[in-house]
Amino acid sequence: MSTASQATPFIPGQRWSSNSEPELGLGIVEIVDTQFVNIRFPACDELRRYSVESPPLHRIRFQPGSAIKDSSGNEHTVDEVEEKNGVLVYHCDGLKIPEEQLNANMADRGPIERLTDGQATDCKLFDLRLRALRAMFDWRRSPVRGLYGGKMDLIPHQLYIAHEVSNRQSPRVLLADEVGLGKTIEACLVLNRLLVCGRASRVLILVPGSLVHQWFVELLRRFNHWFSIFDEERCLSIESGQSETNPFDDDQLILADIDWLAESPKRTSQAIEAGWDLLIADEAHHLKWDAEQPSDKYQLVDALGQAAHALLLLTATPEQVGLENHFARLRLLDHGRFSDFEAFKTEIENYKPVAALCRKLLSSQALKNEELERFPVTHALLEQAKTELAANGQIHDTTRDKLIRELADRHGTGRVLFRNTRKTISGFP
Structure with a gap:
């Protein structure tokens, strides 16, 4: 040619x-x-x-x-x-x-x-295409892909939580920062990263009716994500063209009033059937639970959460409405891990000694063999720590990190609950 x-x-x-x-x-x-x-x-x-x-x-x-x-x-x-x-x-x-x-x-x-x-074509055009491809390659392999680009200042504790949660294969966590520390931003960062990286395409956000438009504006203004606000009028409008259609299949990104959805068995069933990659539920402390009679909102989030690949629950008061309801929210995240309330209470009583050992590890304080014996970790890791302590009088930093990670994995809610307070985060009034 x-x-x-x-x-x-x-x-x-x-x-x-x-x-x-x-x-x-x-x-x-x-x-x-x-x-x-x-x-x-x-x-x-x-x-x-x-x-x-x-x-x-x-x-x-x-x-x-x-x-x-x-x-x-x-x-x-x-x-x-x-x-x-x-x-x-x-x-x-x-x-x-x-x-x-x-x-x-x-x-x-x-x-x-x-x-x-x-x-x-001209060599300049080839060079331009090559630079564009390299820039795209660098962007796709960036460890912070999806965590930057929003119209906001990245605050360390928010960035840490978003990075930690979004790196998991199936993120299912309770974000419980105190009021004003940025739970919504953390959830939006996780959402944005999953969307940008192609790990999620269908997202459902359930919030109280008074917060629907606040969430809509936040997602659009800061992250340029246009969510469709669903209510009964919109569902009827979609169904008017074809009565057998599921209105929740009409959009990929949906924001809805949790009270409206929970009060309608038909819409609840349709939302569950539609299937979701990510479910976000704000004000999760309003999800009342009783072993014999869970609330409609709790049952709604439970059913949707089990079908969803990822689940984020947001609350500023994780234990304010009682330990039983706190357990119920953790149960939404992992039915297998949190299946028995009595066992959960017994486990909580053992948190203090484990937490004391963790504080010593984090502050690099000297440990004794008797204290190491109380560490509920694998035998191989315990023996490694003992050997290092006997040889050097202290445990290597890498072994300390392994001990802390294993304690977080095996005990308590260290991997599913994230809570920051003003006492530990500087710069907030």
Whole structure:
């Protein structure tokens, strides 16, 4: 192929392809004058008008051995190419096929064929594409991809929680920072990262009715995510076109009043059937639970949460309404881990000695063998710590980190509950 120029005049019947719109298919030159050329693209019934001076077009010319299709869709192999008055004629198995009879939907040739024909773009354009690809590669492998770009100042404790939670394969956590420390921002950061990285596409956010528009504005203004606000009127409008449709399948990102949804068995069933990658429930302390009679809102979040890949619960007062309700919220996150309330109470009573050991590890205080014996960790890690203590009088930092991580994994709510207070976070009134 060769590019369009004054040295290659346009002639009616020639086939050309658009560099900027290759999806148009093969175009046919219809009208040519001294300044403009009209090219019709039969595949999409479009007409384009280009300047004859350096238009974004390239000439279609197939070489012997190439596979082509005629206007009827029959395939042929080119034996010879003949040019008559500027229009190409392809000789194929004894047939002569003028280029205007080529199939308009036939795909243009690849980069190797274009290079063989001497069709090459400017080196500056190649360098630009290469830089763009490298920038895209760097962005995709960035450890903070999806955590920056929002219209806000990143605060260390918020960034840590968002990074820690979003890195998990199936994030299911209770965000319980004190009021004003940014639980909503943390949840939005996790949401944004999962969306940007392609790990979530369907998201449902349930909040009290008074917070619906606050969440909508926050998501749009800070992260440019447009959530559809669902209520009964919207669902009826969607169903008016097709009564059997599930309105929750109409959008990928949905924000709804939890009271409205919980009060409607029909809408609850539809929301569960729709399926979600991520469920977020704000003001989770309002989810009342009783072993015999859980509230409608609790049952709603429980059913949706079990079906969802990821679940974020937000509350500023995790234990304000009693230990039993705190256990109930943890149960929403992991039914297997938090299945027995009495066992949970017994476990809580053992938190203090474990927490005291953790404080010693975090502050790098000296430990004794008797204290190490009380560490509820694996035997291999315990023996490693004892060996280091006997040899050096202290435990290596890497072993300390392993001990802390294992304690968090095996005891308490260290991996599912995140709570920051003003006492521990500086800079907040």
